[in-house]
Amino acid sequence: MNPPLIVTRDDTLLEELLRLAAAAGVTPEVARDPGAALRSWTSAPLVLLGADVAAEAARLAPPPRDGLHILTWGGSPDAIFRTAVDVGADSVTDLPRSDAWVIETLTDLGDHGAARGLTIGVTGGSGGAGATTFACALGQVAARSGLSVVVDVDPLGPGIDRVLGVETREGVRWDALGQTTGRLSARSLREALPRRAGVGVLTWYAGTRAALPAFAVREALSAAQRGHDTVVVDLPRTGDPLTEEVAARCDLLLVVVTPTVAGVASAARLCARFPDPGGVRLVVRGRGLAAREVARATGAPVLVEMTDQRGLDEGIDLGLGPVRSRRGPLGRAAGAVLDRVALSRAAA
16 A cells, blocks of 8 residues: 655654654655645545645645645644635644544554455344354354454343453443544554454443444444454344444344244344345254245345254353354354355455
């Protein structure tokens, strides 16, 4: 990826921007002349334009672009906002007050260049179907080939940190993210989450289940997608607007179904709730009705079937997570889902 571009003749501003870039682990390109900066104007992932040369740059009428920010030092005069409009800047930012924002923006550049992580939503067709367990199994198996994260948005669930054995580990939970505002850095989220064997976990602290602000969920999901190869979302069965929005942001929506008459009837009602029931895929857990009968009743195809896994509760109680072996029912089913999704993406 090309380096970010800094354009300024102000030595004080330049020194501060170089310090912030070093803190973010980024080596920028520096241009003191706006005319010389035009060579990298469109190819740089980010342009930080000093207020001292902003008017001069505007007169050159550079090509419009995203990721252009004017930087001032010690205050923003009124005239600079008119210049920002003329040059097409996204914002006017004052230093040193906005040092933290600059570091976060520079740090996040590598995440913008990466492909958006595969996002899989998992919900239960009925209570006790095992959706949280399967979501955690997907996270464990996906972590063997890249970074994965399991995001818990089910306030009445068992807690994915308990299922994955990381409930005692330090890290950011929803309790903290729900109080934040503004853009969330992918790298910051990735490094702040409790993690084990490549699997990150975003959930609540034990005993707390505060309502999730929609803006916090959007930012966290976006940052998780930018910073991980696979994002698994444990969805509640409720039909509230936030759940519907998160489900719509998933690349694949899985409904875990127990193949009993009651389990299939409940799953059919849940599948019908989604705007595109045909976009839902089923994971059938246990023995009972045939897969074709489950698919016919729900209107959604069966992606994978699996038997119950012996010793599952014991493995979770020991803090080992649901997948102890890739050859077990959960490991095979999770691997089959990920393999089929990978094939579909490659063919697209």
